[in-house]
Amino acid sequence: MRTSIATVCLSGTLEEKMRACAAAGFDGIEIFEQDLIVSPHSPEEIRGLAAELDLSLDLFQPFRDFEGVTEELLLENLYRAEAKFALMNRLGIDTMLVCSNVATATVDDDDVAASQLRRMGEVAAGYGIRLAYEALAWGKYVNDFEHAQRIVDLADHPNVGTCLDSFHILSRGADPAGIEKIPAEKIFFVQLADAPELSLDVLSWSRHYRVFPGEGAFDLTGFMTHLVRSGYNGPVSLEVFNDVFRQTAEERTAVDAMRSLIWLEERTSVALADHGGAPGNDGGFPAYPMELATLPAVAQPTGFNFAEVKAGDSGAVEELLFQLGLHCEGRHRTKPVQLWSAGGARVIINQQQARGLAPAVSALGLDVQDPLAAASRAVQLKAQPVSRRSQADEAVLQAVSAPDSTEIFLCEATGDGTVAWAEEFGSDGVVEGEPLITHIDHINLSQPWQHFDEAVLFYESTLSLVPRASQEVPSPMGLVRSQVMCSSDGAVRLALNIAPMGLEQPHGGADYPQHVAFACRDVVALARQARQRGLDFLPVPANYYEDLQARFRLGDDMLDVLQSLNLLYDRDEDGEFLHFYTATVGNVFFEVVERRARYDGYGAPNAPVRLASQYQRARSGRRDG
Numbered sequence: 001m002r003t004s005i006a007t008v009c010l011s012g013t014l015e016e017k018m019r020a021c022a023a024a025g026f027d028g029i030e031i032f033e034q035d036l037i038v039s040p041h042s043p044e045e046i047r048g049l050a051a052e053l054d055l056s057l058d059l060f061q062p063f064r065d066f067e068g069v070t071e072e073l074l075l076e077n078l079y080r081a082e083a084k085f086a087l088m089n090r091l092g093i094d095t096m097l098v099c100s101n102v103a104t105a106t107v108d109d110d111d112v113a114a115s116q117l118r119r120m121g122e123v124a125a126g127y128g129i130r131l132a133y134e135a136l137a138w139g140k141y142v143n144d145f146e147h148a149q150r151i152v153d154l155a156d157h158p159n160v161g162t163c164l165d166s167f168h169i170l171s172r173g174a175d176p177a178g179i180e181k182i183p184a185e186k187i188f189f190v191q192l193a194d195a196p197e198l199s200l201d202v203l204s205w206s207r208h209y210r211v212f213p214g215e216g217a218f219d220l221t222g223f224m225t226h227l228v229r230s231g232y233n234g235p236v237s238l239e240v241f242n243d244v245f246r247q248t249a250e251e252r253t254a255v256d257a258m259r260s261l262i263w264l265e266e267r268t269s270v271a272l273a274d275h276g277g278a279p280g281n282d283g284g285f286p287a288y289p290m291e292l293a294t295l296p297a298v299a300q301p302t303g304f305n306f307a308e309v310k311a312g313d314s315g316a317v318e319e320l321l322f323q324l325g326l327h328c329e330g331r332h333r334t335k336p337v338q339l340w341s342a343g344g345a346r347v348i349i350n351q352q353q354a355r356g357l358a359p360a361v362s363a364l365g366l367d368v369q370d371p372l373a374a375a376s377r378a379v380q381l382k383a384q385p386v387s388r389r390s391q392a393d394e395a396v397l398q399a400v401s402a403p404d405s406t407e408i409f410l411c412e413a414t415g416d417g418t419v420a421w422a423e424e425f426g427s428d429g430v431v432e433g434e435p436l437i438t439h440i441d442h443i444n445l446s447q448p449w450q451h452f453d454e455a456v457l458f459y460e461s462t463l464s465l466v467p468r469a470s471q472e473v474p475s476p477m478g479l480v481r482s483q484v485m486c487s488s489d490g491a492v493r494l495a496l497n498i499a500p501m502g503l504e505q506p507h508g509g510a511d512y513p514q515h516v517a518f519a520c521r522d523v524v525a526l527a528r529q530a531r532q533r534g535l536d537f538l539p540v541p542a543n544y545y546e547d548l549q550a551r552f553r554l555g556d557d558m559l560d561v562l563q564s565l566n567l568l569y570d571r572d573e574d575g576e577f578l579h580f581y582t583a584t585v586g587n588v589f590f591e592v593v594e595r596r597a598r599y600d601g602y603g604a605p606n607a608p609v610r611l612a613s614q615y616q617r618a619r620s621g622r623r624d625g
Ligand SMILES: O=C(O)c1ccc(O)c(O)c1
Pocket: 061, 062, 097, 099, 134, 136, 165, 191, 206, 207, 239
């Protein structure tokens, strides 16, 4: 599959955009006219730079408001078009995108539109240029791809074809199966964009909220299977208008974009195989012209292997873990690193290169079937491998860096609850009885707001975690978007939160608290033990318990127990959920949860209570200090 990307997706100058696209591995680009107009470089220089970077210049766009006009306006439009054809010859671009008319069309007649496009095609042919006609979802008379295709058929000129843009097709709820009926040689270009579900006028939705495939709610894999079945084999190009991406470093956005295409290519290949026939296979199914690259297939992770907290001074974290009933298994034989555990929950406290660093979640380990394959998949999806110095006789761990720089270790699942690397820690701990904590239930990672979509795609594509519906939680610092990424069996749950930006942290959300939640068999017993050991609980206001009583009619005894231990409560048709939070130290805090019956959520109604209480604490802490 040939990959391409429109320059409008990225921030920076045209030259910076081109370098970023080449570095991320794109085969080609679409030049958005505005990017050229404001560039200090001549068309010839841009052409030379593209050659130097080995980028093909696949499309020049957009040409607006051409067809469906009076004869007088048509002549003006043809003059305007011819100037652009000459420019395209200087750039060495042979395909122009022509958008359906949104403004100046006055003749609602397909024959007229077709004959005008044919005349444009005749002029274009003189320059060796092809016209790709695209139905914008808000076009005045032409706003759906099948209508645009009928006009292209009527125009009946070899230089006039169609441009398919997934946004315009899927935003209107059109069935992309119709793509298969278009003759492949008439599809001149294909643009892809995903988008979140929003109820908004389609123009604003398109111009501000498009995202890369896998980051929104559209079925791009389904779209691609129809495209491949049509026989199309030209560039598959990303065209994403997004206010956030346009102010994010272009190298980063280009990598995010490339990841989405590599992943989509693989998903498409899998979907086609599932529906009887992968391209090029020899099982008697049709071989399609577009070749689709695949990735190492990996099973979803089967559990958390560990969570790591990095801390300069780790005393406060050690105390919290002790109070929660974890014990220190030992210190690493060569490094300032401790292993704490209870049941199957492991927390590493790492003091390496952490001088002066406030405690923070820095890494997590996931149990996977095949760490090498999982790491190779992630790296092919443009994840940065993490190199950690290790002695010759230490376990070699595969790790990659997530978009927020949390390190993700891919560990071998053993099935018997042991881990190979733990041998590197002595074992001073003698554990009495069965620990109340059983395992890590979930880990909550705060994402800088501008990298949230990127993070969702990262965890979905590299680890096959499935995004659950995103939620918005009110907090004193703003509305916090929250989205859980989960393995199908719930063994791995990552809760991603947008870190509120402004009020507390001078430089955004990067240093906003994150947390590790432990699952336990009896949260009331554990909370009592923890209180005896002097745990500083996150306080819960009395108003909360009054509201709880009104909503759930818990008996007075139950309510007293909850209130006396700062426990939060939720219930739904699947079961009950009891949980509590510790105070925050540095940028980390802990949660203990008990899931009763088949409760599968996270106590979402309690999230505002936690955020408000943490906010209160942070403020009074500052005043006292
Ligand atoms: O929003 C627009 O104007 C616009 C321009 C060119 C495109 O290819 C497109 O999909 C939208």
